[in-house]
Amino acid sequence: MIAVRPATSADAEALAALRWEFRTSPDRTQRPCEAEEAFVARCATWMRGELKAGSPWRAWVAEDRDRGSCIVGQIWLQILGKLPNPVGERRCHGYISNVYVQPASRGGAGARLLETALAAAVADDVDRVLLWPSARSVTLYERHGFRRAGDVMELKL
Numbered sequence: 825m826i827a828v829r830p831a832t833s834a835d836a837e838a839l840a841a842l843r844w845e846f847r848t849s850p851d852r853t854q855r856p857c858e859a860e861e862a863f864v865a866r867c868a869t870w871m872r873g874e875l876k877a878g879s880p881w882r883a884w885v886a887e888d889r890d891r892g893s894c895i896v897g898q899i900w901l902q903i904l905g906k907l908p909n910p911v912g913e914r915r916c917h918g919y920i921s922n923v924y925v926q927p928a929s930r931g932g933a934g935a936r937l938l939e940t941a942l943a944a945a946v947a948d949d950v951d952r953v954l955l956w957p958s959a960r961s962v963t964l965y966e967r968h969g970f971r972r973a974g975d976v977m978e979l980k981l
Contacts, residue, residue, distance in 0.1 A: 828940050829885060898937070915949045921955065
């Protein structure tokens with residue numbers, strides 16, 4: 825059984841290892857530029873800091889309760905404050921990142937993680953949520969109401 829719960833700083837090592845798995849999967853075109861051990865240590869340190877109270881980041885994990893509550897997936901949501909607006913728009917934007925579920929645990933866990941993050945975004949008065957999907961994940965996001973936005977501009981430096 826898969827359960828979704830908020831991530832804590834105690835989860836940082838497992839989440840960093842999943843991040844490595846996600847970003848180095850065989851379908852990725854870019855190869856890692858640092859060793860796995862070094863990356864996981866660096867990423868876990870960052871995640872521990874961002875999972876503390878007061879951070880603009882929030883994360884949730886999918887745990888497989890049949891495997892001793894092993895963490896098999898994650899999603900991260902960053903809340904970005906907006907300048908005050910006199911026209912009644914909501915006060916924040918949201919950015920979803922690092923949505924990943926191990927292949928053996930797919931089949932609903934990603935949707936549950938996404939629904940949890942979107943419910944938190946609504947509670948945090950988020951105006952819109954942005955993300956950059958992988959080709960495989962587009963249909964998941966479309967099923968949850970995401971649309972490609974032609975008005976988004978990006979400058980890659």
